[in-house]
Amino acid sequence: MIHERSLKTKASLAGLTIVERDLFFDLIKNGNVLRIKRDHRVYLQHMMENFDYYINSVVPVRVNDTNLVDMSGPRYHRLRGFSDIPFLFPSHTEPYGTTAEYLDFAALKKGDVVLDIGAYAGITSIIFAQRVGPQGRVYAFEADKLNYECACSNIEMAERVLGVRNITLINKAIWSDSDGLLFSTEGAMGSSAVSVTGGDRGNVHHIPSIRMEDFFAEQKLAHADFIKMDIEGCEVEVLQASARFLKTIGAKLIVEPHIVSGILSTDCCCKYLSDAGFNVEVREKVGESEPLVEAIP
Numbered sequence: 071m072i073h074e075r076s077l078k079t080k081a082s083l084a085g086l087t088i089v090e091r092d093l094f095f096d097l098i099k100n101g102n103v104l105r106i107k108r109d110h111r112v113y114l115q116h117m118m119e120n121f122d123y124y125i126n127s128v129v130p131v132r133v134n135d136t137n138l139v140d141m142s143g144p145r146y147h148r149l150r151g152f153s154d155i156p157f158l159f160p161s162h163t164e165p166y167g168t169t170a171e172y173l174d175f176a177a178l179k180k181g182d183v184v185l186d187i188g189a190y191a192g193i194t195s196i197i198f199a200q201r202v203g204p205q206g207r208v209y210a211f212e213a214d215k216l217n218y219e220c221a222c223s224n225i226e227m228a229e230r231v232l233g234v235r236n237i238t239l240i241n242k243a244i245w246s247d248s249d250g251l252l253f254s255t256e257g258a259m260g261s262s263a264v265s266v267t268g269g270d271r272g273n274v275h276h277i278p279s280i281r282m283e284d285f286f287a288e289q290k291l292a293h294a295d296f297i298k299m300d301i302e303g304c305e306v307e308v309l310q311a312s313a314r315f316l317k318t319i320g321a322k323l324i325v326e327p328h329i330v331s332g333i334l335s336t337d338c339c340c341k342y343l344s345d346a347g348f349n350v351e352v353r354e355k356v357g358e359s360e361p362l363v364e365a366i367p
Contacts, residue, residue, distance in 0.1 A: 077090070077114065080114075080115065080118060081097065081118055084118040084119065084121065085099060086098060086099045086118055086121060087099070088114075088118075090108075091108075092108070093107070093108050093142065094106060094107055094108050094142040095108065095111065095114060097114075097117060097118060097121060098136075099121060099125075101135065101136050101137060102125045102130070102136065102137045102139075103133075103136050103137065103138045103139070104117060104121060104124055104125050104139050104141065105138060105139065105140040105141055105142045106141055106142060106161075107141070107142040107143060107161055107258075108142075109256075109272075110141075110161060110162075110256065110258055112260070112271060113162070113258065113259075113260065123165060123167070124139065124141070124162070124163060124165065125137075125139050126150060126165070127139070127149065127150060127163040127164070127165035127166070127167075128147035128148055128149055128150060128163045129147065129148040129150060129153070139163065141159070141161050141162050141163060142161070143161060144158060144159065144160055144161070144216070144220060144257075145158070145159060146158050146159075147159055147163055149163070149164075149165075149166055149193065150165075150166060151165075151166030151167070151169075151170065152166050152169075152193070152197060154231070154232060155224075155227050155228065155231050155232065156227075157191060157193055157224050158191065158220045158223045158224055159191050159220065160190075160191060160214075160216045160217050160220045160257045160258060161257055161258045161259075162258055162259045164190055164191060164193055164194070164259070166193075168355065169193065169194050169197055171324075171353070171355065171362065172194065172198075172298050172324055173197070173201065175322065175324050175353075175364050176198075176295075176296040176298075176322060176324070178198065178201040178202055178206075178295070178296060179201075179202070179295075180202060180203040180205055180206060181202065181203065181205040181206045182201075182202040182206045182295035182296060183202075183206060183207050183209075183291065183293065183294045183295050183296075184198045184199075184202060184206070184207070184208045184209070184294065184295060184296045184297070184298070185208075185209050185210075185211070185294055185296075185297040185298070185321070186198060186208055186209070186210040186211065186298050187211045187244050187297060187298065187299045187300070187301055187308075188211065188212070188298075188299065188300035188301040188302065188326075189210035189211060189212040189217075189221050189239065190212060190217050190221070190259055190300075191217060191220045191221050191224055192210060192212070192220070192221030192222075192224040192225050192228075192237075192239065193224065194298060195208050195210035195221070195225065195237050195239070196224065196225060196228045196232070196234055196237070198296075198298075199228075199234045199236050199237050200232070200234060202236065203236075204235070204236055206236060207236050207238065208236060208237045208238070209237075209238050209240065209285075209289070210225075210237055210238065210239045210240065211240050211242060211243070211244050212239065212240075212241065213241065213242060213243035213253055213255075213261065213277055213279075214253075214255045214256065214257060214258075214261035215241070215255055215257075215275075216255070216257035217257060217258075217261065218239070218241045221239055222239060225237050225239055240280075241278075242277070242278045242279055242280050243263070243277055243278070243279040243280075243301075243304065244279070244280060244281075244282060244285070244299075244301065244304070244308055245263070245279035245280070245281065245304065245307065245308060245311075246281060246307045246308060246310065246311035246312070247279065247281055247311075248279060248280045248281050248284045249279065250276055250277060250278050250279050251263050251264075251265075251276070251277065251279050252264040252265075252274055252275070252276055252277075253274070253275055253276070253277045254267040254271045254272040254273070254274055255272045255273050255274075255275055255277075256271055256272035257272070258272075259302070260302050261302065262301065262302035262303050262304055262328075263303070263304050263307070265307070266302065266303035266304060266328075266330055267303075281311065281312065282308070282311075282312035282315055282316060283312060283315050286315075286319065291319075292319070293319045293320045293321070294319050294320070294321040295320075295321055295322070296321055296322050296323075296324075297316070297321045297322070297323045297324075298323075298324050299323060299324070299325045299326065300325075300326040302328050303328040303329065303330045303335065305325050305326070305327065305328070305335060305339055306330050306335050306338050306339065306342075309325070309338075309339055309342040309343060310342055313342040313343055313345070313346035313348070314346045314347075316346065316367075317346045317347045317348060317367050320367050321367065322364075322365065322366055322367070323343070323348070323363075323364070323365040324362055324363070324364050324365075325339050325343075325362070325363040325365070326355075326360065326362060326363075327339055327360060327361065327362075327363060328360070334360065336352060336361055336363060339363045340352065340363060343363070343365045347367070348365035348366060348367055349365070349366045349367075350363060350364070350365050351363075351364045352364075
């Protein structure tokens with residue numbers, strides 16, 4: 071009862087009403103409903119704080135005089151800002167606004183090589199692939215099995231409908247070594263290493279990993295033009311291990327910081343990148359509370 075009152079109080083402070091059901095939560099505001107899987111309750115606070123950001127990310131379904139965005143399981147949605155094809159999201163939608171910020175910083179051109187680390191449902195990978203054209207290449211990494219399967223479906227659709235054929239999707243985690251790691255798979259945006267999540271979220275599996283240096287050697291790549299890194303707290307481990315190597319390959323980086331051991335990783339990411347010789351700036355992320363870290367070699 072105390073927990074229920076706490077949720078209702080937090081929702082009220084955010085101008086929302088919360089309704090708890092057997093399998094999901096509904097966050098309600100002005101006739102708009104954001105539906106979240108009960109198993110994903112760890113995201114409730116974030117969704118309350120960023121309700122408008124997510125409710126406006128896709129075209130809602132009209133149900134009983136309400137606009138519903140259902141993120142309680144795998145669903146096809148029409149993405150606002152890029153509605154060329156419907157996208158299958160594992161759960162949480164991925165607003166185009168963030169991708170637009172990536173594109174603004176990356177200034178991609180035909181023939182560029184891009185790494186999309188933390189591809190989630192593959193939407194950013196598809197948009198990057200269109201920008202770099204057939205002469206370019208996108209290497210997309212997604213470690214969570216359900217997210218990977220959704221990304222496969224979306225990339226296959228993009229190939230059939232949009233003619234996008236320059237994405238290599240890899241079901242591995244970028245990490246500090248190539249020995250594999252314990253991973254909490256949630257079928258959500260927050261799937262991450264057990265060392266970050268604590269192992270009390272989702273199902274824990276030992277998954278394959280690869281170090282940046284090993285991947286570039288394996289692919290016989292000498293450079294990349296742009297790297298997007300959104301890996302739910304693993305950015306600290308990866309940058310500590312590979313920031314200096316990343317400087318040698320000449321890529322611009324944009325990194326999404328996350329809470330690690332109770333602290334937002336922004337300062338830590340900036341330090342590792344600055345120490346490696348990057349010019350670093352922190353950019354406020356439109357629509358959300360967490361910033362982005364931009365790094366130019």
